Amino acid sequence: MRATNLCAPTLRQVPADAEVISHKLMLRAGMMRKAASGMYTFLPLGWRVIKKIENIIREEMDAAGGQEIMMPILQSDELWQESGRWAAYGAEMMRLKDRHGHEFCLGPTHEEMITALVRGEVRSHKQLPLLLYQIQDKFRDERRPRFGLMRSREFIMKDLYSFDKDEAGMDESYRKMYAAYTTIFRRCGLNFRPVEADNGAIGGGHSHEFTVLAESGESAIAYCTACDYAASDEKAELKPLAASAEEALPLEKVSTPGTNTIDTLAAFLQIPRERTIKAVAYQDDGNRLILVFVRGDHAVNEIKVRNLVPGAAELRMADEEAITAVGGSPGFMSPIGIKRGENTFILVDATVMNMVNAVTGANEPDFHYKNVSPKRDFGEVQVGDLRLVEEGDACPKCGAPLKMTRGIEVGQVFTLGTKYSAAMGATFLDEQGKENPMVMGCYGIGVGRTMAAAIEQGNDEHGIIWPRAIAPFELLVVPVNAKDEAQLTFAEKIYNAAKEAGIDTLLDDRKERAGVKFKDADLIGYPLRVTVGPKAVETGEIELKVRRTGEVHIVSANEWLGKAKELLAGL
Ligand SMILES: [Zn+2]
Incomplete structure (x- = not known):
């Protein structure tokens, strides 16, 4: 793509109502604009990031046996009455009425609707396990929407629901999803940890939150310095400290x-x-x-x-x-x-x-x-065990000291058991012809939140530092002076060669000053930049600059593509 065809309105000023870094940078880098409180329009650059994250999620969900479907956003109250959650869900549910006075909500989640679907379609144990997912907008009537995509009223979620014939099957689906989530966030280039989480109102079962580590994160996490134990501060289990050996004196x-x-x-x-x-x-x-x-x-x-x-x-x-x-x-x-x-x-x-x-x-x-x-x-x-974990407490698994860090929850996996299937009559016939409720799990990823978390984790005073896999473009080609025909022609050659090599590339052919283009490049955060200046035309020398490290490589026209591929592979 060419920058002259791209709607990427960057801002030099920090928008007044943006509090967190990801929100400020997404607005400044021209990735999105506020439509109303807690609602955002993605502009082309931001939408490219969302699509890249979604594609990684899709590939891994499919690889783990998931099948993509699409359910309506608008949900009738009837199913929610069956599960008992219409009353229980509270003020965060966006509710509305149609012209006949029937009540609806804009889906905050889809357990009810999918359970109703599956109870109508699945009769036999032979049809299980069944893993269905969708990637769709969800709604939450936040009292105070803020922090951009971190706490918005409309947000993009991937939600998968697993249906199994027994607990062992559910645990197997859980393990598959846990592994898929690990692969997804690794492929997105994020530094994250799966942490044991409190299952809260859902009760029973187990739950992990996938948390992107960032100092600005909302969740506190305790993790072990010696083994793989990590838990949210709410969940972290603590063994009692050793008993005092003192002699007890009279009260x-x-x-x-x-x-x-x-x-x-x-x-x-x-x-x-x-x-x-x-x-x-x-x-x-x-x-x-x-x-x-x-x-x-x-x-x-x-x-x-x-x-x-x-x-x-x-x-x-x-x-x-x-x-x-x-x-x-x-x-x-x-x-x-x-x-x-x-x-x-x-x-x-x-x-x-x-x-x-x-x-x-x-x-x-x-x-x-x-x-x-x-x-x-x-x-x-x-x-x-009633106390809150602190840095230096002993790991419940191995006894080594725990450290505290902060993070942003981007995904959660949890087992539901038969909570919904029992309440809503989603049963199947087992090998003996006996009717049993299906055993369920649910697994969410906040797509926009993942994008915001990537920015909270990767930024500096100049702007965003994207991991290559989810950057809006992998490579930016900048002719220093696009009014110079020779430079522009040279830059176009580089651009075409990169595209032919399968590199997702943008050509900044705008007739702006070089300083403006470089500032935008750093703000938007393309992982790698190729600069084509007067020297390129004279001697064939090109400059490659890595956004994350600032390292610069001067290479010849013959070797630039090999070097660019090598650098991108590490980003
Ligand atoms: Zn440990």
Whole structure:
């Protein structure tokens, strides 16, 4: 393609409403424009990137046995009523009515529709496994759309659904998808990690998030320095820290005026925070009181709390009345003396149970207990892994220290089991002629998000640095002065030779100043640039410049193509 035929309106200024780098650079590089809040039009360069990512996804889904289909975006409420999610989905679902008053939504996901399809088509175990996917726009009514493609209201997703006859089959489909996702993100040239994820409301089963590593990422990830363990900070499992070998001293109540935080308490008693026990009091949506105790220097992981209390969906900080009603005192809490009851949960982190001679609240304003040994003093409590992972914690697999990093979730795989098939009657006849619900999995990739994540991971002060596989063009040919007929002719020869060699190439034949063209080239981020200047015409010398490293190679007209191929192979 020629730049004179390309709609790529680059901007020198940073757009005012763009907060994150990928959003700023996609606007500045002329890849997309805002259509409305959380909705974007892809311009030719951006759409080329999307298409390249989609093609990689398609090839790997097909290689793993997936079959592409296309379902409607508009979905009737009836199927969602069957699964029970019409009410449960909440405000994020884009809902609308047709002229007859029938209710619809713009699909945020397609479990219901595909389960309904498959229940009508599959009768026998001989038709399983079945892996169906689509690449399509999805909708989410974000309260506050922002960060460009990272949190938009309309977004492109690949969603695949697997149907198997049993759990073993589902696990096999899961393994296939896990392997395919690994190949997809590797082929996209991204630095990523599959991390163990919390399965949240879906329950049961297992789940991995594929996360592109970037400092600007929304998710915190803990990963092992020695083995392949990696998990989201919400999921990362922690073994209790070793028990203290100290001799337990007798419990003692001490006056600690005004010390209702761990920091003021530690300062007042002149002890390290790790000798104290911190209390956090929650109430769930059923107003049940959940008291959580972790070591003073640790943080509570609310996901783990919710997983330990059956039915606790939403947690909020507890009201003072709820705490005092069970004999507690806000800011001075401990399990000692709290009234037990079926609507009161006392959860203690396993590390706390290993402490000896610790300090905790006395359930009385301005008083604490010293020499607390939880095993001896706490009475009946529920013990579990409740704390949030920190850098340096031990890997649950091998014990080596964990490191923390940040990333952007671009894909997720999870097992669904029979959640939808049982609710919606998607059954098949097994070898014995018995009717069973199909066992499902679902697997998503955010296509636009993958594009944004690639930019968050690859950029510098000049612009985007694309991995070759998903760059809008692999190679850019720039005649320094396109008004010079000889230079332009030379550049066209180079351009034609590159195209014939199968290299995805753009010729910047615009009659702009060289500086403008070079700035645009760096901003848009073509992996490799060929510069054709006066010297090319005189002596046949051409300059090759690698965007990622800035390295420059001066090569002759005979050797440039070989060198370009060699350089591109490494990009
Ligand atoms: Zn490890």
